[in-house]
Amino acid sequence: MKKYSLKKILNDVKKGVRKNFQASLTIIGFFIFWQIIVVFFQIPQFILPSPLDALEHLFIPQESANYSWMLHISTTLYEIALSFIVTATVGILLAIVISWSRLIKDIMMPFFIFINSLPTIAIAPIILLWMGYGIKTNILIAFLVSFFPVVINTIAGLNSVEDDLLDLVRYLHGSKLQIFIKIRIPNSLPYIFSGLKIGSTMCIVGAIVGEFIASDKGLGYIIINSQFTMNTPPIFSALIVISIAGALLYGLVTLLEKLIMPWREIQTTNQ
Amino acid sequence: MLSINKLKKTYTTRDGELEALANVSFDIFPQEFVSIVGPSGCGKTTLLKIIAGLVSKSGGNIDVDKDQFDPSREVGFVFQDSLLLHWRKVLENVLLPIEILKMNKGLYRQQALDLLDLVGLEGFENSYPNELSGGMQQRVSIARALIHDPKLVLMDEPFGALDAITRERMNLELLRIWTESKKTILFITHGINEAIFLSDRIIVLSARPSRMVNVLDINLPRPRVQEVRTSPDFGTYALEIYRSLELI
Numbered sequence: 372m373k374k375y376s377l378k379k380i381l382n383d384v385k386k387g388v389r390k391n392f393q394a395s396l397t398i399i400g401f402f403i404f405w406q407i408i409v410v411f412f413q414i415p416q417f418i419l420p421s422p423l424d425a426l427e428h429l430f431i432p433q434e435s436a437n438y439s440w441m442l443h444i445s446t447t448l449y450e451i452a453l454s455f456i457v458t459a460t461v462g463i464l465l466a467i468v469i470s471w472s473r474l475i476k477d478i479m480m481p482f483f484i485f486i487n488s489l490p491t492i493a494i495a496p497i498i499l500l501w502m503g504y505g506i507k508t509n510i511l512i513a514f515l516v517s518f519f520p521v522v523i524n525t526i527a528g529l530n531s532v533e534d535d536l537l538d539l540v541r542y543l544h545g546s547k548l549q550i551f552i553k554i555r556i557p558n559s560l561p562y563i564f565s566g567l568k569i570g571s572t573m574c575i576v577g578a579i580v581g582e583f584i585a586s587d588k589g590l591g592y593i594i595i596n597s598q599f600t601m602n603t604p605p606i607f608s609a610l611i612v613i614s615i616a617g618a619l620l621y622g623l624v625t626l627l628e629k630l631i632m633p634w635r636e637i638q639t640t641n642q
Numbered sequence: 643m644l645s646i647n648k649l650k651k652t653y654t655t656r657d658g659e660l661e662a663l664a665n666v667s668f669d670i671f672p673q674e675f676v677s678i679v680g681p682s683g684c685g686k687t688t689l690l691k692i693i694a695g696l697v698s699k700s701g702g703n704i705d706v707d708k709d710q711f712d713p714s715r716e717v718g719f720v721f722q723d724s725l726l727l728h729w730r731k732v733l734e735n736v737l738l739p740i741e742i743l744k745m746n747k748g749l750y751r752q753q754a755l756d757l758l759d760l761v762g763l764e765g766f767e768n769s770y771p772n773e774l775s776g777g778m779q780q781r782v783s784i785a786r787a788l789i790h791d792p793k794l795v796l797m798d799e800p801f802g803a804l805d806a807i808t809r810e811r812m813n814l815e816l817l818r819i820w821t822e823s824k825k826t827i828l829f830i831t832h833g834i835n836e837a838i839f840l841s842d843r844i845i846v847l848s849a850r851p852s853r854m855v856n857v858l859d860i861n862l863p864r865p866r867v868q869e870v871r872t873s874p875d876f877g878t879y880a881l882e883i884y885r886s887l888e889l890i
Contacts, residue, residue: 533725535721535722535723535725536725536727538691538696538719538721539719539721539725539738540742541695541696542694542695542696542717542719543715543739543742543743543790544695544714544715544742545742549741549742553727553738553741553742554727557727557729557730558729560729632729633770634728634729634770634771634772637770637772637773
């Protein structure tokens with residue numbers, strides 16, 4: 372038994388390294404390709420800066436640029452993190468409430484579908500009008516963009532329980548609450564996580580869009596501001612940071628998924 | 643301990659009334675092994691679910707000897723599929739009924755381990771269901787059905803999804819479990835040989851609407867061994883069931 376598990380862990384590590392090695396090769400290759408294209412075709416910096424220019428802008432303090440990267444990066448990361456936590460908590464709780472009774476579902480679902488079909492860009496100015504400039508506004512915008520996939524996926528998971536599995540609780544006269552806690556909610560975990568993965572990406576979109584419209588700091592603000600002054604390198608610097616943040620958040624959700632659902636790992640290794 | 647009288651079930655469908663069970667009556671006595679045999683779709687599962695309180699009856703009575711057992715807490719159910727919760731380890735799956743009945747889980751831990759031992763799964767308490775074969779999963783579900791010490795265990799074709807060889811092995815195991823645990827078992831199957839091998843009594847149901855077409859007492863010696871399958875009496879019982887089902 373022990374020998375088997377040790378072997379398995381070693382195998383997992385090997386697989387992980389190989390997978391990440393391939394992924395990092397792809398990314399490094401992409402940057403090299405980008406650098407070569409820019410240098411080879413002598414593309415002007417204001418159209419497409421080379422990745423080295425973009426990175427240089429991040430790491431070497433620019434006298435001309437009147438801002439600190441740390442402030443903007445931390446602002447955006449803070450917005451993303453907070454809006455993701457709010458989205459996850461509120462989204463899952465809403466889904467449980469909605470699934471609890473048919474009546475609540477019939478009343479609330481049309482409203483959520485209505486909210487969700489409003490384009491964010493269109494409602495952002497109104498939120499700005501109500502709440503003013505600032506982090507809170509951006510978090511609210513990010514939440515509005517991203518909560519829906521979490522809600523929908525969680526509801527799907529809560530409802531995708533075989534009738535026979537419910538009979539298992541019912542013949543012992545278990546309550547609806549017990550069915551939720553012992554069957555429906557654990558059964559919906561894989562669905563919740565796929566909702567959270569979509570939600571995490573949407574949170575980033577929401578935060579950046581919020582900063583476009585209603586901010587005086589953050590990476591979205593840098594992008595918009597640099598565009599006005601035709602200062603392209605910081606735009607790309609910001610894009611690189613945003614994509615790294617996105618990948619990290621996605622990785623965090625995936626890691627959490629593996630920790631919370633160890634039985635899924637077993638399933639995949641058996642196949 | 644259980645007396646079923648003229649039990650009826652009709653379903654209302656789009657095309658009108660569908661009679662699933664018509665006038666089914668029989669008694670079950672303590673520590674008996676009773677099987678119900680009948681063709682697919684004859685309402686065997688419905689009958690079991692009515693007894694378990696999962697489906698409402700349309701007519702007739704189920705009389706319970708209340709001194710002998712409490713049907714709300716003392717019934718165990720083994721389903722066609724093992725229906726294990728794949729997010730729970732084996733031990734936690736076995737303890738599920740204890741949680742639902744809001745009994746003290748700590749007190750039943752040892753009982754659960756003993757039951758896993760009884761069904762031949764010693765040492766698998768910390769495995770996930772995915773790690774077990776189909777036969778082992780069904781063993782877990784049998785242990786789960788026994789954990790709250792039910793007097794009556796209802797089994798709905800529990801070995802239907804297993805291959806023939808595993809099934810024969812599980813039949814022997816089930817007889818051993820039944821003897822050791824002293825439960826009353828009501829067992830549903832469409833395997834005629836399986837029913838003869840296991841039972842004290844067999845109730846034969848016809849195709850829909852199900853009527854009882856025969857009740858057989860099986861007087862083969864116990865403990866049953868595989869050799870009994872080749873005995874002349876075994877063949878005679880089988881013939882009689884074939885006749886009742888109009889297969890010959």
